[in-house]
Amino acid sequence: MVTNVLNYGRSGVADWVVQRFSALILAAYTVVMVIWLAVNGSELTFAQWQGFMGQTWVRIFTLLTVLALAGHAWIGLWTVATDYLKKSGVRVAFLGGVLISLFSYVVWGISIIWGF
Amino acid sequence: MLVSVYRYNPETDSEPYMQDVEVSLPEGKDPMVLDVLNLIKEKDQSLSYRRSCREGVCGSDGVNMNGKNGLACITPVSEVVSRGKLVVRPLPGLPVVRDLVVDMGVFYKQYQRIKPYLQNSSPAGGRERLQSPEDRAKLDGLYECILCACCSTSCPSFWWNPEKFVGPSGLLQAYRFLADTRDEATEERLADLDDPFSVFRCRGIMNCVSVCPKGLNPTKAIGHIRDMLLSRAT
Amino acid sequence: MTGLRKLSFDAVVIGGGGAGMRASLQMAQSGFKTACLTKVFPTRSHTVSAQGGITCAIASADPNDDWRWHMYDTVKGSDYIGDQDAIEYMCSVGPEAVFELEHMGLPFSRFENGRIYQRPFGGQSKDYGAGGQAARTCAAADRTGHALLHTLYQANLKNNTTFLNEWFAVDLVRNQDGVVVGVIAIEIETGEVVFVESKATVLATGGAGRIYASTTNAHINTGDGIGMALRAGYAMQDMEMWQFHPTGIYGAGTLVTEGCRGEGGYLINKDGERFMERYAPNAKDLAGRDVVARSMMTEILEGRGCGENSDHVYLKLDHLGKEIVHNRLPGITELSKTFAHVDPAVTPIPVVPTCHYMMGGIPTNVNGQAITQIKGKDQAIPGLYACGEAACVSVHGANRLGGNSLLDLVVFGRAAGIFIEEQLQQGIDYRLASEDDVDRAMSRLNALNSNDNGEDTAVLKRELQSCMQNYFGVFRDGEYMKKGRDNLNIMRDRVANIAISDKSGAFNTARMEALELQNLFEVAEATAIAADERMESRGAHSRNDYPERDDKNWLCHSMYHPETKKLTKRDVNFKPQTVDTFEPKVRTY
Numbered sequence: 028m029v030t031n032v033l034n035y036g037r038s039g040v041a042d043w044v045v046q047r048f049s050a051l052i053l054a055a056y057t058v059v060m061v062i063w064l065a066v067n068g069s070e071l072t073f074a075q076w077q078g079f080m081g082q083t084w085v086r087i088f089t090l091l092t093v094l095a096l097a098g099h100a101w102i103g104l105w106t107v108a109t110d111y112l113k114k115s116g117v118r119v120a121f122l123g124g125v126l127i128s129l130f131s132y133v134v135w136g137i138s139i140i141w142g143f
Numbered sequence: 144m145l146v147s148v149y150r151y152n153p154e155t156d157s158e159p160y161m162q163d164v165e166v167s168l169p170e171g172k173d174p175m176v177l178d179v180l181n182l183i184k185e186k187d188q189s190l191s192y193r194r195s196c197r198e199g200v201c202g203s204d205g206v207n208m209n210g211k212n213g214l215a216c217i218t219p220v221s222e223v224v225s226r227g228k229l230v231v232r233p234l235p236g237l238p239v240v241r242d243l244v245v246d247m248g249v250f251y252k253q254y255q256r257i258k259p260y261l262q263n264s265s266p267a268g269g270r271e272r273l274q275s276p277e278d279r280a281k282l283d284g285l286y287e288c289i290l291c292a293c294c295s296t297s298c299p300s301f302w303w304n305p306e307k308f309v310g311p312s313g314l315l316q317a318y319r320f321l322a323d324t325r326d327e328a329t330e331e332r333l334a335d336l337d338d339p340f341s342v343f344r345c346r347g348i349m350n351c352v353s354v355c356p357k358g359l360n361p362t363k364a365i366g367h368i369r370d371m372l373l374s375r376a377t
Numbered sequence: 378m379t380g381l382r383k384l385s386f387d388a389v390v391i392g393g394g395g396a397g398m399r400a401s402l403q404m405a406q407s408g409f410k411t412a413c414l415t416k417v418f419p420t421r422s423h424t425v426s427a428q429g430g431i432t433c434a435i436a437s438a439d440p441n442d443d444w445r446w447h448m449y450d451t452v453k454g455s456d457y458i459g460d461q462d463a464i465e466y467m468c469s470v471g472p473e474a475v476f477e478l479e480h481m482g483l484p485f486s487r488f489e490n491g492r493i494y495q496r497p498f499g500g501q502s503k504d505y506g507a508g509g510q511a512a513r514t515c516a517a518a519d520r521t522g523h524a525l526l527h528t529l530y531q532a533n534l535k536n537n538t539t540f541l542n543e544w545f546a547v548d549l550v551r552n553q554d555g556v557v558v559g560v561i562a563i564e565i566e567t568g569e570v571v572f573v574e575s576k577a578t579v580l581a582t583g584g585a586g587r588i589y590a591s592t593t594n595a596h597i598n599t600g601d602g603i604g605m606a607l608r609a610g611y612a613m614q615d616m617e618m619w620q621f622h623p624t625g626i627y628g629a630g631t632l633v634t635e636g637c638r639g640e641g642g643y644l645i646n647k648d649g650e651r652f653m654e655r656y657a658p659n660a661k662d663l664a665g666r667d668v669v670a671r672s673m674m675t676e677i678l679e680g681r682g683c684g685e686n687s688d689h690v691y692l693k694l695d696h697l698g699k700e701i702v703h704n705r706l707p708g709i710t711e712l713s714k715t716f717a718h719v720d721p722a723v724t725p726i727p728v729v730p731t732c733h734y735m736m737g738g739i740p741t742n743v744n745g746q747a748i749t750q751i752k753g754k755d756q757a758i759p760g761l762y763a764c765g766e767a768a769c770v771s772v773h774g775a776n777r778l779g780g781n782s783l784l785d786l787v788v789f790g791r792a793a794g795i796f797i798e799e800q801l802q803q804g805i806d807y808r809l810a811s812e813d814d815v816d817r818a819m820s821r822l823n824a825l826n827s828n829d830n831g832e833d834t835a836v837l838k839r840e841l842q843s844c845m846q847n848y849f850g851v852f853r854d855g856e857y858m859k860k861g862r863d864n865l866n867i868m869r870d871r872v873a874n875i876a877i878s879d880k881s882g883a884f885n886t887a888r889m890e891a892l893e894l895q896n897l898f899e900v901a902e903a904t905a906i907a908a909d910e911r912m913e914s915r916g917a918h919s920r921n922d923y924p925e926r927d928d929k930n931w932l933c934h935s936m937y938h939p940e941t942k943k944l945t946k947r948d949v950n951f952k953p954q955t956v957d958t959f960e961p962k963v964r965t966y
Contacts (some may be wrong), residue, residue, distance in 0.1 A: 038377045039336075039343040043369070086287040106339075154881045169786045185835040188887035195418070196595040198631040198712060200523055201421040217715050240566055241884040241922040247418075261482025261530035271435070271479040273491030279484065286517075286524060290420055323482065 046102050049095035056092040086140050097129045103110035144168055144224070146179060146191065149232040151239055154217035159239065161230075168220070176208055177215040179229065180243075192243035199356055202291030206243050207232040211356040212293040234296040236305065249305045250292045250312070255307060257317040257336075262328035278324040285364060287357050288312060294351035294361055300344040307340035311351035311361030314342060318364035321371060333368075335377050342368055381561075381572045381815065385411045386539070387801050389575035391546045391560060391602060393419035395522070395583030395764025396786035398529040398538075399624060400745070402785040403794025409801055414541040414562055414573060416597065416889070419530045423583055423595040424786065427522025428708060429498060429636030429822030430514035431478075431787070432721065433471040437488060438495035438501065438512040444468040445956055447513060449505045449783060454665050455774025455924065456916035457878065458615070458963040460933060460950035465771040466743045467788045469955070475515055476786045477803070483519050486705075496705075496884040497639040498779040499663040510663060510742075513638075519634050519708040525783060545600060545889055548608045550818040556807045557760035560605070561818045565889065570822065570881025572815055575807040577762060577797045580606065580739060580747075581790065584766040587893075587898040589732035589840040593625050593632040602767040604896025606739050607903060607939040608821070611758065612750055612932050614769040614947065615737035616900070617908035617918050619778055621851050623669040625731025627689040629716035632733070633709055635779040638662040640705055640904030642694040644673065646681040651859060652690075657966040658957040663866040664966035667776040667917045670730035671845070674851045677729075684727065691725035693956075698722070703966060730851055734777055734901075736917065738769035740936070740947070745793025750947060750953070760796065760807065764789040771934065774949075787940020824873075825891055827951070834891045841894070845901050849908050853923040858909040867904050872898045903937045911935055911953075928961055 061062040067075060077125050079085060146166050151159035166182050167305040168174055177194055184190045190308065192215075193203040199217035206215050208223040209230050220229060261294050263272070295301045296308035309317065336342050342365060351361040390401045393415030401413040415422065434444040448468040452459055479485060479493065485495035493515045497813040501511040517524035533540070543565040548573065550559045559574040585600025586592035607613060623644070638644075643662040646652050656672040657664035663670075672688050682688050694702050702722040703710055713721045740748040745764045746757040764788040772785055848861025874893055879887045913927035914920050933945040951958045 038376070039339045039341065040337045040372045043343050044373070044376070106344075109340075110300070110344075152881055153883050184886075188834070188877065188890075189881070191884045191886045192731050195417055195421045195597045196423065196426050198426065198629075200520075201417075201423075201425050201595065203417065204423045204551065213394060242886045246566075251418075255534055258535075261480075263480075267476070267480050269476070271476050271485070271493050274486045274487050274496070276489060279487045282484045286527070289425075289523070298760040320482075323484070331694075355590075373573065 042102050046096050049099040052095040053091055053099065056088060059088070080140075089140050090137065093133055093140075097133050100130055101125065144220070145228045145294060147181065147228060147230045148242070150190070150242055152189070152241055154275040159174060164280060169350055173219045173221045175206055175216050176206070176218045176220055176223065176229065176231065178218060180215060180231070191241045199290050200289060202289035205234050205291040205293045205296070212270065212297045214291060214293070214356045223278045234292055236296045237292070247292055250295055250310070253295075253305070253313040253314060254290065257313050257320070258328070258332065259292055259320065261320065261323065261326050262331075263325055264327065272325050274324055281322045281324070282319060285315055287323060288319070289357060290316050293354045293356060295334055297350040297354045299350075300350070301345060304340060308344035309341045311335070311345070311365070313365045314345070314368060315359060315361040318368050321368065330373075330375075333372055336368065337372055337376075342372065379803045381570060383484075383572045385410070385672060385897050386410050386578040387575065387798055389414055389559065389573050390579040390581055391415075392422070392581035392765070392767070393417070393540070393542070393777070394422035394528060394581060394583050394765060394786070394791040395526055395783065396767075397579065398526070398533055399582060399787050399790030400579050400764055400794040400797075401538045402529060402533050402536060403791055404798055404801075405533060405536040406878065407798050409798065410539070410793055411537045412541055412573065412575070413415050413533065414544045414546060414560070416543065416565070416601070417531075418542050419540065420527055421527060422435070422598075423598050424783070425523045426593070426595065426632060427525070427783055428519045428632060429635035429639065430496060430516035430780050431525065431783035432474060432498060432501070432514045432778065433475045433784050434468065434513060435472045435475055435493060435495070435515060436443055437492040437515070438769035439610045442503070442511065442513065444471065446503055446505060446511065447471070448953075448956065449734060449959060450464040450500050450502055451772060451778055453506070453962075453964060454500045454776055454778040455479065455772070456964055457774065457928075457932060458915065458948050458949050458961075459772050459774030461836035461953040461958060462950045463743050464772050465953035465956060467770075467772050467784060467794070470788050470792075471784050474784070474791055478525060478787065479526060481528050481532045483517065483524050485515060485524075487560050491605045496636055497659070497663060499635050499638065499669065500665045501663070504921035506703045510660070513635070514639065516636065519636055519706045522783065523567055525787075546582075546605065547822050548818040548893060549605050550574075550815055551609065552808050552810050552812050552814050554808060555759070557609075557758065558807060558810050558814075561705065561815070561822065563822075563888070565884055568885055571818070574810065574812070574843070576760070576807070577761040577802065578760055579745065579764065579793055579797070580767050581765045581792065582767045584735040585897060586732045586735070588712075588842065588845045588897050588901040588904065589597055590846040591630050591631055591729075592732040593622055593626065594732070599893035599897050600735070600767075601893065601896045601904070602763065602901035603738060604899040606718055606747070606761075606763075607899040610940050611739065611747065612936045612938045613737060614740040614936055615771060615775070616903040616936060616937050618773075618775050618909050618916060619849075619904065620666055620734040620736060620917050621670040621730040622733035623666055623730050624692050624726075624728040625733070626716045627684070627727035627729045629729050632705070633692060633712065633728060635666070637692060637694055637706060637709060639695050640701060642692055644669070644728070645693050646676045646875050647683045647687065648681065650681075652676050652681070665776055665964075666779060666804050667919070668966055669902040670851055673730055678853035689727045689729040692728045693725040694721040695723055695725065703715040734782060735766055736769070736771070736773040736775065736777055739763040740934070741770055741789075742791070743770065743792055745789060745810065746796070750945070762793050775918060791927055797845070821895070822892070825875060825877065825888065826880060828874065828876040831874040832871045834875055834877070834887070834894050837868065837872060837875065838890075838894050838897070840899060845904070849905055852919055853930065854922055856922070862909060869902070899939070902942075903939070904946055906942055907911045907935045907944055908936045932961060
């Protein structure tokens with residue numbers, strides 16, 4: 028069994044499941060947003076948009092999507108990094124950057140969703 | 144016909160180069176690429192390549208011909224030659240020992256890693272273990288692997304992580320034992336594969352299927368292993 | 378000792394085919410430091426090409442099957458010069474050895490009841506020939522050799538055998554007492570020469586079919602073990618006996634298994650006639666291989682061959698239907714499409730008798746000990762063992778039955794392993810090789826390396842192969858064989874004078890091929906002399922000038938002595954231990 032410190036999940040299966048599950052959430056969120064925008068999009072006002080986003084279920088759904096995005100991106104970029112970045116220093120630096128960015132996005136995302 | 148062959152002798156060449164050789168093929172025949180290599184070697188004995196059975200069952204002469212991996216002995220020249228030129232290179236992704244000979248160490252290491260032998264500690268009695276024809280049929284398309292490495296060396300995931308990703312050939316063999324009703328080590332085998340590299344680096348691009356000279360389907364076998372790992376986790 | 382690196386083992390097996398790996402497995406299992414030294418990665422060995430199966434009375438197809446019936450067939454097949462004690466051992470121990478393979482994981486095909494699938498092969502009978510055709514060949518589709526070889530490699534991995542893969546054995550090293558104490562070998566990847574020292578040296582180097590121009594054998598079948606033993610001065614047994622397989626693909630030489638005929642295929646001439654009915658009214662296409670091959674050649678010589686040049690016949694399978702052909706003979710389907718451009722389920726395959734198997738070899742007893750004769754008495758050569766095609770136990774005599782080679786190699790690979798195990802447990806003492814001893818073994822390699830101006834390997838190989846093909850083929854004749862011998866005599870000095878232009882170390886295949894050609898030549902010469910001097914026709918050895926079997930003078934093994942180039946006779950064993958002797962009879966199928 029291959030082990031690696033910078034491994035997100037416990038196992039390959041966990042990674043794989045997270046990747047697929049998060050993809051489903053992202054897809055579902057995309058579908059909801061596209062439909063809502065198609066229905067309301069032609070004369071969309073800020074109030075309307077805020078109203079929609081302010082509903083509890085949309086807030087929860089968005090939070091879930093932000094977390095899913097972070098997890099999905101992390102596993103994906105970690106995979107890309109371990110494929111193509113062969114120097115461990117470079118890889119650690121890159122993944123560190125990715126980690127900080129993703130963390131910032133999550134915090135920022137939460138503050139946007141729950142902060143108004 | 145013009146043949147371009149990859150040449151490298153570590154003792155005399157500072158770097159590899161492509162050598163162009165003009166070969167006259169016997170008329171009215173469509174020789175195999177191995178026949179062409181043999182003709183070149185009769186003139187220039189310094190060309191090195193592996194060969195043994197010359198009928199596609201020993202897996203010695205896996206090479207890259209005009210960009211595609213295959214066995215030189217069962218690949219007719221007409222099938223691969225393009226614009227009148229045959230280009231022969233060693234299998235990609237492995238260190239070159241000399242000319243068309245690659246160091247297959249890491250490939251064999253991955254084969255050994257999956258414990259490629261039947262594990263069954265129950266006493267068998269004085270006769271064979273029974274197996275129904277249906278159960279035996281599960282091994283078809285798996286046991287025929289000849290370890291030529293055409294698949295693994297055409298797999299980008301194996302190029303990037305040859306030490307960690309088992310590769311299509313090794314995984315095909317892994318499934319050959321997982322699928323064998325006589326084997327008792329399913330749990331240990333799966334536990335050993337459940338990490339982000341060994342199996343899950345397969346991205347399903349199916350280069351392995353496209354090049355396998357025996358017409359086997361490693362991608363399908365990998366899919367089966369993934370299913371087994373999933374049902375084991377849930 | 379000219380600074381050679383030395384590796385030491387309890388036992389070293391030269392050759393990583395079925396016999397070699399079965400022997401090394403046996404010894405590795407009991408914890409001895411065992412090396413398997415092989416010039417190709419083990420699964421590239423020629424055992425991989427065996428197709429039809431392994432013949433053995435495991436009583437699966439027929440619950441009443443009896444190993445004694447198998448023994449009867451084998452003795453008859455050998456044209457009565459197979460040693461009956463050895464055949465008895467092989468046939469009786471066989472089932473145990475085959476079940477072991479199954480337990481190791483060999484993916485045998487199965488019957489509905491879950492037992493190992495067995496198919497009919499040539500020369501098989503029930504009830505000592507009285508009960509009709511038997512089905513005794515255990516098969517893994519038509520890839521039995523491949524399945525067997527891979528299974529043995531896997532079992533060796535499991536038991537931590539040391540593999541010296543892609544190492545080429547050059548010559549035997551003997552100490553001052555004539556004890557074989559190891560070999561000189563080249564690590565091919567680097568070109569480094571190493572003295573591999575060992576208490577027991579097992580030659581399992583396989584056949585030498587490459588002495589003929591047309592052969593089913595792999596490029597690597599160059600009789601390296603036979604060459605080494607002959608150069609060391611040891612006599613070879615029954616070297617005139619070469620099996621021509623009836624069905625090699627015309628033009629390519631690749632093998633089409635006898636299992637095709639076992640599954641119901643048959644041979645036809647240009648008139649579409651099933652001609653084997655004339656030659657072997659009972660067994661027809663499943664007569665002994667020598668009989669079928671000769672019948673085919675007769676058809677061709679008498680103008681009933683197929684094709685533009687009337688130089689081959691057809692193997693017809695299309696009447697069996699797509700399902701049987703593609704399911705039971707998938708490998709054959711593949712090979713026919715590749716090399717004959719036909720789908721056997723639709724079109725017959727063009728075939729011609731093709732050199733396939735060396736019945737002769739290094740004489741051994743059932744324990745794998747190499748034997749020499751001193752004043753007509755058998756004596757074991759200390760330190761040297763042989764098994765598989767390189768050895769002549771002799772279970773095949775003058776003609777091998779299909780499916781018996783795989784059985785031979787597992788049974789006698791195993792037997793040699795067991796015997797050496799016992800010897801090692803008792804302790805083996807010998808005097809270490811001196812510098813001179815090692816230098817002597819280095820002489821051939823040194824000569825090759827220092828020769829700058831000499832003969833070309835490729836040219837000589839072609840000459841040798843066409844000489845053997847023309848003068849020592851299916852039908853032989855004293856007059857022609859004399860010419861062949863003259864050719865070989867002239868060739869001897871040239872073969873000794875080979876020069877290679879490429880003297881580099883790393884993966885130098887030119888050097889290997891030169892060394893291999895010298896081995897081929899030794900085998901060819903032994904074959905030529907033995908063939909010319911056995912003045913009768915028996916089994917695969919068929920002479921126009923002596924068309925009859927001559928039991929009065931030649932019911933014996935031939936022993937070829939390399940130093941005198943003379944042939945002597947050795948008694949055949951007619952004393953099995955648990956059954957009555959099978960007396961020689963007229964051999965018909």
